[in-house]
Amino acid sequence: MNWPNKTDRPYDIVLFGAxxxxxxxxxxxxxxxxxxxxxxxxxxxxxxxxxxxRERLPGDAKPDxxxxxxxxxxxxxxxxxxxxxxxxxxxxxxxxxxxxxxxxADRGTDYLDLCGEPEFVDLTYVRHDARARESGARxxxxxxxxxxxxxxxxxxxxxELPEGVPLxxxxxVTADAxxxxxxxxxxxxxxxxxxxxxxxxxxxxRHEPRLPGRRVTAPTGTPRFAKEVGAWALPLPTVDPQxxxxxxRSLERYGPDFRYRHYAAVRRFPVAAGGIAAASGVFAxxxxxxxxxxxSDRLRPGAGxxxxxxxxSWFSVRFVGEGGGRRVFTEVSGGxxxxxxxxKMFGEGALSLAFDDLPGTSGQVxxxxxxxxxxxxxxxxxxxxxxxxxxx
Numbered sequence: 001m002n003w004p005n006k007t008d009r010p011y012d013i014v015l016f017g018a019x020x021x022x023x024x025x026x027x028x029x030x031x032x033x034x035x036x037x038x039x040x041x042x043x044x045x046x047x048x049x050x051x052x053x054r055e056r057l058p059g060d061a062k063p064d065x066x067x068x069x070x071x072x073x074x075x076x077x078x079x080x081x082x083x084x085x086x087x088x089x090x091x092x093x094x095x096x097x098x099x100x101x102x103x104x105a106d107r108g109t110d111y112l113d114l115c116g117e118p119e120f121v122d123l124t125y126v127r128h129d130a131r132a133r134e135s136g137a138r139x140x141x142x143x144x145x146x147x148x149x150x151x152x153x154x155x156x157x158x159x160e161l162p163e164g165v166p167l168x169x170x171x172x173v174t175a176d177a178x179x180x181x182x183x184x185x186x187x188x189x190x191x192x193x194x195x196x197x198x199x200x201x202x203x204x205x206r207h208e209p210r211l212p213g214r215r216v217t218a219p220t221g222t223p224r225f226a227k228e229v230g231a232w233a234l235p236l237p238t239v240d241p242q243x244x245x246x247x248x249r250s251l252e253r254y255g256p257d258f259r260y261r262h263y264a265a266v267r268r269f270p271v272a273a274g275g276i277a278a279a280s281g282v283f284a285x286x287x288x289x290x291x292x293x294x295x296s297d298r299l300r301p302g303a304g305x306x307x308x309x310x311x312x313s314w315f316s317v318r319f320v321g322e323g324g325g326r327r328v329f330t331e332v333s334g335g336x337x338x339x340x341x342x343x344k345m346f347g348e349g350a351l352s353l354a355f356d357d358l359p360g361t362s363g364q365v366x367x368x369x370x371x372x373x374x375x376x377x378x379x380x381x382x383x384x385x386x387x388x389x390x391x392x
Contacts, residue, residue, distance in 0.1 A: 017089035018042035025343035108135035116146035144342035162324030166257035172265035233263035
């Protein structure tokens with residue numbers, strides 16, 4: 001494939017949406033951990049706020065500042081032409097992400113985001129995967145707590161199991177953390193768009209190639225007490241199982257028949273029951289515009305937990321993998337999942353796309369497919385734990 005040479009572009013990485021809550025944390029992470037000679041810029045609509053952020057960043061190698069507007073297709077095309085990699089935090093992506101994905105796919109620019117919106121991921125595949133394959137662009141969604149620990153955790157677990165046999169993996173998530181206004185806005189927007197989300201999923205399945213001789217599933221599952229982890233397992237209706245499913249479809253290492261289920265792990269039954277009731281209530285409220293606006297006003301986009309709260313936050317995802325007569329228990333764990341560790345995952349993902357020796361992929365790809373071992377190595381070096389807890 002004759003893909004464009006991007007080495008003559010002025011920037012290795014452009015961080016779009018840098019003045020948002022997670023964008024600022026990512027900018028701070030890149031400034032503190034960027035390799036010598038990194039050519040990078042921060043971008044957004046408000047140059048004054050970008051300049052103020054630039055001056056606050058640690059280190060002497062300050063990024064450039066670029067003006068860009070997500071609603072302007074020409075602006076997004078210009079931004080994509082400046083960079084080898086564009087990392088965007090500007091969401092909800094189904095409302096604000098289309099022009100940038102289209103521009104990156106067309107110009108052969110690697111793209112990554114923090115999207116946890118299944119509708120947007122499916123629409124991007126249908127509309128832009130083919131062009132990205134032609135141009136050599138890698139379109140990588142969900143490069144944060146959605147869905148790096150789960151996607152790479154399953155990839156890590158599968159590699160501990162026999163090859164060429166049916167495999168099953170269950171993931172169990174526990175965390176103690178708060179969320180930001182942007183996360184709340186994205187969740188409410190997603191809850192309010194159930195029918196468009198289902199329609200986008202159906203359209204994607206019509207475009208996805210068949211898997212001759214292989215089967216990959218990610219069923220929702222049902223609430224149960226999971227003896228293997230000693231907790232109540234509640235199905236999590238997040239984008240993560242879909243991302244894992246797409247990794248498994250792309251990588252034959254997942255075997256001829258692969259199944260993944262995704263749960264929240266809750267120790268006490270009353271807490272589990274309360275969580276189900278609360279989630280049902282928020283979902284119902286999100287269907288009514290006045291209630292949705294009221295919920296959104298409780299925590300405005302741009303706001304988030306304090307540094308003190310983030311410092312006390314943590315996450316753990318335990319995986320139980322089985323196949324070929326073997327059973328393996330693994331874990332991915334770290335600190336504040338939604339913000340501190342998400343900024344780390346996002347920043348390291350951008351650096352990996354820019355500098356690591358990676359498989360020759362293009363189009364819409366997952367972190368496991370695009371970066372796999374290289375990103376796991378980076379995250380381990382950055383303090384996120386990937387470990388085998390037990391083998392049986």
